[in-house]
Amino acid sequence: MFPSTRLRRYRKSKELRKMFSQPFPGSEKFVWPVFVIEGRNREIPIAAMPGQSRMTVDVLIKRLEPVVKSGIGGIMIFGVVENFQKSLDGSYSYRKDGVVQKAIREIRRNYPGLVIFTDVCLCAYTKHGHCGILDKNGDVENDRTLVSLAKMAVSHAQAGAHSVAPSAMMDGQILAIRNALSKAGFNDTLLMSYSTKFASNFYGPFRDAAASKPGKGDRKGYQASFRNLKIALKESVEDEKEGADILMVKPALCYLDIISKVKEKTLLPVAAYNVSGEYSMIIACAERGWGDLNGMAKESLMAISRAGADMIISYWANRYENIFLDKT
Numbered sequence: 614m615f616p617s618t619r620l621r622r623y624r625k626s627k628e629l630r631k632m633f634s635q636p637f638p639g640s641e642k643f644v645w646p647v648f649v650i651e652g653r654n655r656e657i658p659i660a661a662m663p664g665q666s667r668m669t670v671d672v673l674i675k676r677l678e679p680v681v682k683s684g685i686g687g688i689m690i691f692g693v694v695e696n697f698q699k700s701l702d703g704s705y706s707y708r709k710d711g712v713v714q715k716a717i718r719e720i721r722r723n724y725p726g727l728v729i730f731t732d733v734c735l736c737a738y739t740k741h742g743h744c745g746i747l748d749k750n751g752d753v754e755n756d757r758t759l760v761s762l763a764k765m766a767v768s769h770a771q772a773g774a775h776s777v778a779p780s781a782m783m784d785g786q787i788l789a790i791r792n793a794l795s796k797a798g799f800n801d802t803l804l805m806s807y808s809t810k811f812a813s814n815f816y817g818p819f820r821d822a823a824a825s826k827p828g829k830g831d832r833k834g835y836q837a838s839f840r841n842l843k844i845a846l847k848e849s850v851e852d853e854k855e856g857a858d859i860l861m862v863k864p865a866l867c868y869l870d871i872i873s874k875v876k877e878k879t880l881l882p883v884a885a886y887n888v889s890g891e892y893s894m895i896i897a898c899a900e901r902g903w904g905d906l907n908g909m910a911k912e913s914l915m916a917i918s919r920a921g922a923d924m925i926i927s928y929w930a931n932r933y934e935n936i937f938l939d940k941t
């Protein structure tokens with residue numbers, strides 16, 4: 614017998630394939646994570662993340678020009694500081710003249726239409742590299758850390774950030790930051806929570822970029838376990854109750870099921886963070902001649918979008934036009 618259902622009819626020509634295809638996510642759905650350093654006219658390529666660098670603010674302003682022209686929606690700022698600026702409590706993170714605060718002001722001045730997100734976490738600013746303040750046993754002290762995270766978020770809002778994005782995975786961080794923002798008069802600042810952030814093996818290249826590797830131990834004590842689905846989902850549910858405006862799943866590619874499940878449980882926008890390891894492994898594969906770079910990038914971004922992500926935070930964002938040049 615021959616088949617009566619012939620799905621190949623939908624794919625017969627390029628034109629038919631296009632007609633029946635879901636659209637690719639537009640450039641406005643993308644947020645580009647960037648690493649800013651102190652000083653002027655310096656750009657240090659990140660070996661583990663080809664195509665990405667640590668930049669001083671003046672260089673970033675130049676690099677942003679074509680990226681903004683491509684229509685990307687936003688930028689996510691990470692600060693990278695020198696060792697002498699790090700401390701046990703990470704207090705550099707909420708200085709008015711800190712590197713992130715300066716970057717926010719400059720970006721707003723040059724690109725008023727670009728949505729500015731800032732990462733809110735202490736790990737790039739603490740000597741020990743953990744995401745919070747340690748107690749005498751070396752454990753991260755949740756509630757003392759909340760106070761510092763709130764100060765950091767308010768300082769970013771004061772500098773002009775449109776959205777603050779806490780990533781420390783402390784219990785109650787959304788509520789603490791929401792209250793602090795309201796008290797300081799920032800009722801319109803969006804709060805994007807890294808609500809379900811896993812203790813992942815895919816963060817390696819980022820830690821090189823941000824110089825934020827913990828000196829001792831790991832982050833399994835506060836980041837979600839990829840072997841506990843229910844608690845991972847509850848993290849996002851709780852953050853919504855605490856007042857988050859946007860939820861996030863991080864990483865993205867190994868967690869497409871989680872993106873879909875979080876999406877089913879909320880009416881809030883869901884962001885996905887396509888992390889450094891997910892980016893670098895595609896580049897490494899292409900460099901060995903084992904696959905087409907843009908094709909693999911496009912397919913992975915489409916998967917994240919199809920899983921339900923409304924916004925995609927990705928290192929591919931600064932080459933959106935190359936990746937999606939061929940719209941088929």
Ligand SMILES: [Zn+2]
Nearest residue numbers: 734735736744
């Ligand atoms: Zn952190």
